[in-house]
Amino acid sequence: MDFSVLMQAIVSGILVGGVYALIGIGLTIIFGVMRVINFGHGDIMMVGMYMTYFLFTLFGVDPFVSVLITMPLMFLFGAILQKVFINRILGSLPQNQILLTIGLGLIMSNTAMLAFTSDYKILTTSYSSSSFNIFGISISEPLLISFLITAAITIGLYWFLLKTDTGQAIRATAQDREAAQLMGINVKWMSILSFGIGSAMAGTAGALISPTYYIFPQVGSAFTLKAFVITVLGGMGSIVGATLGGIIIGLVESVAAVTISSDWKDVVVFSIFLLVLLIKPSGLMGKSRM
Amino acid sequence: MFRKIAATALVVGLALPSVSQAAKVKIGFINTITGAEAPIGENLTNGVTMAIEDLKKKGIEVDLTKEDDTGKPEKSLAAFEKLATRDNVAGVVGPYTSACASAVASQADKYKVPILVPAAAKEDITRKGYKFVFRLNAPADVYSSVLMDAVLTLDKPKTIAYIYESTDFGTSTVNTAKEYAKRLGIQEVADERYQKGAPDFRSTLSKIKSKNPDLVFMVSYVVDAITLMRQSKEIGLAPKAFLGGGAGFTTAQFLAQKEISNLVMSSTQWTDDVNWPGAADFAKRYTAKFKKEPTYHAACAYEAMMIMAETASKNSGDRDKTRNGLKSGKWNGIMGEVKFADYAGFTNQNNHPMLVQQVQGAKYETIYPPKFATKKPVYPFKWK
Helix, strand or coil: CCHHHHHHHHHHHHHHHHHHHHHHHHHHHHHHHHCCCCCCHHHHHHHHHHHHHHHHHHHCCCCCCCHHHHHHHHHHHHHHHHHHCHHHHCCCCHHHHHHHHHHHHHHHHHHHHHHHCCCCEECCCCCCCCEEEECCEEEEHHHHHHHHHHHHHHHHHHHHHHHCHHHHHHHHHHHCHHHHHHCCCCHHHHHHHHHHHHHHHHHHHHHHHCCCCEECHHHHHHHHHHHHHHHHHHCCCCHHHHHHHHHHHHHHHHHHHHHCCHHHHHHHHHHHHHHHHHHCCCCCCCCCCC | CHHHHHHHHHHHHHHHHHHHHHHCEEEEEEECCCCCCHHHHHHHHHHHHHHHHHHHHCCCCEEEEEEECCCCHHHHHHHHHHHHHCCCCCEEECCCCHHHHHHHHHHHHHHCCCEEECCCCCHHHHCCCCCCEEECCCCHHHHHHHHHHHHHCCCCCCEEEEEEECCHHHHHHHHHHHHHHHHHCCEEEEEEEECCCCCCCHHHHHHHHHHCCCEEEEECCCCHHHHHHHHHHHHCCCCCEEEECCHHHHCHHHHHCHHHHCCCEEEECCCCCCCCCCHHHHHHHHHHHHCCCCCHHHHHHHHHHHHHHHHHHHCCCCHHHHHHHHHHCCEEECCEEECEEEECCEEEEECCCCEEEEECCCCEEEEECHHHCCCCCCCCCCCC
């Protein structure tokens, strides 16, 4: 095995993993606070992708700049979803919650298909395939930018959750919903807030991946599965876990593709996934809650 | 005198409806209208729509039943069974993808319904001796052999790398490519299968780059072709030629990505500048009607529908006679000469000559075989 090939795989694996992490973080925040697994997460991401696409083609807003518009809009979208739909089923059986989120996802993807047809939308920016070289390793410019944005958002989120009153209230709700309520925290508002943040993260991930990937109404399902694996691997509800999980999945996919074969990479990913669950059933960061 | 005219009028009046009635023929059409392959499926639908209009001009009224298989073999099969038993069609055109077409082909003899596959490549479809299965397009082996033949006229390549999606179409095309390359003495240096729709091929591509192959042969549907080429550019993979096996490398969307599509060669069943009767005219009318340029899928579907409907109407919708009509008939239209023959293990297979096109100056130009070529090939490959 050529050393530079392996290094290349590690570098692009980490960069791709960063975006995966962002998708996972969104899912894990929602789960942490509400104990609801959002199976429409990938579809929320798809909405973010279309938003980015139309901002770019209609108004010429650069995909990376459009994050500033996409994020608050997706926050609002998520908050409304929570207020109108999710809130009603917070106390009900898990399978009912799953059905609702799957249903919402189906409505989103099929509405997108009605409105925009099943055609693939390809976002072509001047830097869609540009890269630069460091020590013979090529680094994709759009991927690097999205990794940096992801890192900035993740750090910002940590700060928000650790240092601000609202952040502490969200964490308190995640730790014990009833105790938090008794302490005077408005848990309903915290739920809306966290679903909004979760959706904003998913939408942002969609925006960041748009310049190098493509957009179609069913694009979400593949990412829902990925987000789910990342979250479970990292430990449901743990943000550090999701960040770690995302990078591990990206890295394993990439390295498995060069050391074994691209055909087998999913087998490797899921084997590691099962192994972690066997040894530590709660996931990598399962016990510690942010 | 007056009575004579009246009598003639009466005869004409009686004869006319009976003529059009005799020509009304029931045909089924199975296609991928929704789902991941829908963007290519749309080309087939448009081709068939044009065929129905042209058939009408020829006095053949088609009663068309369209079925959507969403690219899934089990849905395709269900659609075929419905067409065969409930809709009583004389024949079926489709399905589009290899996986769907091979599923449906296996049931054609059971229901004794002739099917004409317009664009699916997997060899097995016409290799199992099915009596009622016909195929218009060239099978998978030609996708790769025509490309290598084209390169051989320019150079003596020594090594080849394969990267392809793990579908029926991808694997069957590359399996035949490997056999042919071995016969030509071209050494295989990489064999990479991938899961359709993956967002990241960078590591795989850099592995291929480290082997420094003369040729890189890719097989993928629609947009993976674009992702693959974008990331090849990023990584700096630059073989002497990028060879694309049809499908995703022959779409308008691929062409529109000027930065990465330039000089890529791909095999195709049809181009709009080939000198087959009516090809150029078809392209012109198609573009005017649908505001898009036709891909080879559109031309294949058009010609398949023309052949199926004409044969079925000639045999007044009788399935057995239509099957025999297809077997003994000969056509010459926008796909060139068509004849369903038995050769080299194939049954009812049209021995269609494939073409090689290259993107030059944001246009697809036919570069091989020489008798159909419009431009000289540009070789070796260089990034813009």
